[in-house]
Amino acid sequence: MGDPGQGTVLAVKMTPLSPDQVRAAFASIKPAKADGRYAPHKPLLVLLALARVQHQQARLAPFAAVEPKLKSLLMEFGPTGSADRRHLPFWHLGTDLGGSLWKISGPASLQDRPRAATPNLGELRQEGVEAGFSQEIHAALQSNPGLLESVARRILDDYFPSSLHADIVAELGLDLEGAPYAAITDEAAAGTRKRRRDPGFRDRVLLAYEYRCCVCGFDLRVGHLPAGLEAAHIQWHTHGGPDIESNGLCLCSLHHKLFDLGAFTVEPSELRIVFSKHAIAPNRGTDGPLSHHGQPMKPPLTAQDGPAPQFLEWNRSNVFKAPARP
Numbered sequence: 120m121g122d123p124g125q126g127t128v129l130a131v132k133m134t135p136l137s138p139d140q141v142r143a144a145f146a147s148i149k150p151a152k153a154d155g156r157y158a159p160h161k162p163l164l165v166l167l168a169l170a171r172v173q174h175q176q177a178r179l180a181p182f183a184a185v186e187p188k189l190k191s192l193l194m195e196f197g198p199t200g201s202a203d204r205r206h207l208p209f210w211h212l213g214t215d216l217g218g219s220l221w222k223i224s225g226p227a228s229l230q231d232r233p234r235a236a237t238p239n240l241g242e243l244r245q246e247g248v249e250a251g252f253s254q255e256i257h258a259a260l261q262s263n264p265g266l267l268e269s270v271a272r273r274i275l276d277d278y279f280p281s282s283l284h285a286d287i288v289a290e291l292g293l294d295l296e297g298a299p300y301a302a303i304t305d306e307a308a309a310g311t312r313k314r315r316r317d318p319g320f321r322d323r324v325l326l327a328y329e330y331r332c333c334v335c336g337f338d339l340r341v342g343h344l345p346a347g348l349e350a351a352h353i354q355w356h357t358h359g360g361p362d363i364e365s366n367g368l369c370l371c372s373l374h375h376k377l378f379d380l381g382a383f384t385v386e387p388s389e390l391r392i393v394f395s396k397h398a399i400a401p402n403r404g405t406d407g408p409l410s411h412h413g414q415p416m417k418p419p420l421t422a423q424d425g426p427a428p429q430f431l432e433w434n435r436s437n438v439f440k441a442p443a444r445p
């Protein structure tokens with residue numbers, strides 16, 4: 120069951136994987152669902168492991184070595200409480216693709232357990248459990264220029280709204296400059312979760328809100344074009360949210376970013392803006408970043424274009440960093 124890091128015998132027998140096989144392998148990862156909520160654990164751990172390959176670090180990493188970064192990624196980009204389950208992906212990725220993607224190395228007492236009997240945080244730390252990509256996957260990522268980057272782009276695109284991509288990449292120190300976006304739509308991606316975006320969504324949402332941020336009222340135009348305004352999905356497009364007005368909010372770039380980070384949400388009954396208790400600002404004045412807390416959002420021109428309760432509920436339980444500020 121072990122996976123010797125220096126397995127020369129295995130290395131000789133290894134059949135190289137093609138780039139398409141590698142992309143298909145990553146596209147088939149089954150994301151976990153905790154209580155029906157969105158769980159970014161596996162995608163964030165895979166991105167972390169891709170960054171390790173790019174930085175030419177050892178293929179297998181002890182849990183204790185990746186834990187601090189994984190924890191901070193989950194706290195920043197996951198729903199409330201995700202970081203408490205940071206040990207799960209390290210263990211459960213080992214079952215994806217029949218165990219051919221992710222290898223775990225540790226004492227036999229843990230290795231021989233059923234995969235469902237996940238070791239706890241203390242066991243993973245104290246038993247020195249190591250994990251990382253399989254030798255085949257690792258070798259293919261190293262020997263095909265651009266493959267690692269296209270896999271990382273695909274994962275970002277599948278699991279996270281684009282407003283968060285740059286932050287995640289920066290946090291990991293991943294270099295995706297020059298990585299081909301085209302790989303996202305290639306053969307390997309066919310038949311998977313990818314849904315086409317409706318190019319008219321942004322225009323319809325901005326028009327519904329008369330080209331004004333529904334939080335702060337920002338409404339600048341440069342020439343005749345609205346500047347710094349975006350259409351945010353309330354239920355993320357990556358997680359089944361439709362491209363319709365009642366699943367959209369017109370937000371300035373800043374409030375879009377804060378919304379996708381879960382810093383605030385909109386409560387359904389009175390459409391008030393509610394900031395998270397985790398959003399903290401020294402400036403408590405009327406011009407401070409938290410001054411919109413408790414205020415009604417600026418509604419769209421037509422009430423039927425306003426946010427639908429089911430999408431707000433999805434956002435509150437999946438993205439918003441609960442609890443709310445008092």
Ligand SMILES: [Zn+2]
Nearest residue numbers: 332335371374
């Ligand atoms: Zn705004």
